[in-house]
Amino acid sequence: SLRYGATATKPADPTKTATTTMEYTFAGWYSDSGLETSFSFDTAITGNIMLYAKWTAAPINYEAYLVTEDDTAETLTNKVVQFNGIAWYIIKDESTAANAGTITLLAKDAITKMSFIADGSGDKYSNSTVKEYLEGLTNAEGSFAGVSEVIETVKVKASDDDTEVDAKIWLLSIDEANQVPTNVRKSDWDWWLRSPGSSNSNAMKAACVRYYNGDVDSGGQNVKSPFNIRPALKLNLSKMIFDSTTSTFTVVH
Secondary structure, eight states, X not given: OOOTTOBOOOOOOOOOOOOSSEEEEEEEEESSTTSOSBOOTTSBOOSOOOOEEEEEEEEOOXXXXXXXXXXXXXXXXXXXXXXXXXXXXXXXXXXEETTEEEEEEEESSOSEEEOSSTTOOXXXXXXXXXXXXXXXXXXXXXXXXXXXXXXXXXXXXXXXTSOOXXXXXXXXXXXXXXXXXXXXXXXXXXXXEEEEOXXXXXXXXXXXXXXXXOOEEEEEEETTSOEEEOOEEEEEGGGEEEETTTTEEEEOO
């Protein structure tokens, strides 16, 4: 309660959960339900009053989250989205509405570290240890099993002489990685791509991204090396809800 004639302390701005198509921004406190008279917290309070929150609504726009080469460290932080308890960047926006079309995500950080092919017996993604691991994530016991239905199946191929495979979660190719901004490619350790390495060597190699400068190493590194795994996946937005207040995608049940 307040003493007669005192002023009220302005509370923290409230938040409003986004719908499947709209997000909301707080636009101030008003003293009338028609939201025509803005309330000033310098006003002396001489009786009971009711305040009303005003909100501005706008369609959810994933393009605002799409990473670019011009993003600073701060803007990149603001563009991180959450899905299945993991932080991601949106690297491709093919949405036609907030709840239609698809978006492609790249893991912000490594989800694990492993060899490309553990026994070093080849450089083909279709036969790789990494592919087997990523496939297992959406299996019945995998950590993505509960959200597998919203992840699109895509066809990926590492090279002309490799076999095309269906995948829900996959590694980027050299060409795909080159389309990702350099500041997004930087990491805390080198991370695998699905393309084979091109350097002449007795050891089998796969392409990777160098952590310290984000350069794509098309020559590649030994497939037995334990490098980071930063996978990509494509979400079907018709089966998702995006909460812009927490930047989180959840499954529509």
